[in-house]
Amino acid sequence: MRASGQSPALLTCDAVLRPFNALDLEPWIALTHGEDGAGPFLQLNLLSGPTQAWAPDFNTLDICHTLHLDTAGSHHDLLREIVITLLLGPQCVEFPSLQEWHSAVRIRANIVIAARNTQLAFNTHALDRPLDCWRYDEDLGFILLPEVSLITALTKATQPAVSGSLFAFSCYRASEYVILLAIAQELAHCNPGLLAQIQNLWRTGPIVSGTFHSVFLQELGTMEAPLPATYFVPGDRVWFRNPDATSSEASGFEGSWVVYLGNGLFSNFWKYQQPYSLAQKCVEIYHWRHGLYIDSDGEERIDEDRIAPQIEACLQNPAELAPLLEKMQRFREPRGVYTEAGGCMDTTREFARSVCPGTSDIVLPVR
Secondary structure, eight states: OBOTTSOGGGOOHHHHHGGGTOGGGGGGEEEEEEEETTEEEEEEEEOHHHHHHHSGGGOOTTHHHHHTOOTTTOHHHHHHHHHHHHHTOSSOOOOSSHHHHHHHHHHHHHHHHHHHTOOOEEOSSOOOOOTTTEEEETTTEEEEOTTOOHHHHHHHHHOHHHHSSOOEEOHHHHHHHHHHHHHHHHHHHHOHHHHHHHHHHHTTOOOOHHHHHHHHEEEEOOSSSOOOTTOOOTTOEEEEEOOOTTGGGSTTOSEEEEEEEETTEEOOSSSTTSOEEHHHHHHHHHHGGGGEEEOTTSOEEEOHHHHHHHHHHHHTOHHHHHHHHHHHTSBOOOTTOOOTTOOSBOSOEEEEOOOSTTTOOOOOOOO
């Protein structure tokens, strides 16, 4: 964590933990003050003892059970899970200022809350959004209407409790809307000027796909230096790859983009009240291959209703489940490569870039 032009004296464990009511963690944290070519810094790590006790081998899926955290019922507990899992991480994440640390934790909490409330109609071809917020351009996609708040438009598009309707999305686009909403909510408090720029940009055309990733997200881990397979921080965007070459040809079933909600659960954008455990997500993706068919237009499709009983039966059969999970919880193969050994687990995690005035690294495209 950097001082970013402020006095290095402001970089204290108290300043890092107090906003999240986590001062009781201080005895478990190792502090390292230093200075390099970029200036002074403070490095914080959870000590190895509690790290191994709370998240053995950096497996954070059971940390809420271990620490008796109710992240669904308590916002304080959600923030605590985020702080602890960041502090025990196997790879260093640099924050250019104390303010950026605070914003990063809040954005992650915003992502979790938005993902919990997001329910959509899965369709990779349909085109619909709330008509009082968006218009569709064949060349650009969905464009924000003049005078409409981006936060309002994103909320209405993804949360039926607000709009009263379900709108069609792919899981990839859904994850973009959820993350952008969370970033916009934080910007409204910490950097309204940047929010205004993003909002105005969306009135000329959206930022999507690879450009969205490069503008708004950073990535931790690589294929060469993977993160531990079960290390997750609430608010991570996570990719589960379909390792079956044939069924992955079906549109929308190349894999699954989800948000890690914490407490061992991953978002279910199609049935938001039924989030996935890691086992459920792995078993579902494995059985996609058994639902493959060719429709009347000659397109590959997956019949999810047909395979639902197979998924449930597998989850209830330990003898079948164990070898399937061993196979699926291997790291995925590189893009374009499919082998019998390949699993569905990604080597990286994606999360929001810095957002505060003076330290934000969000660079918007010029149009």
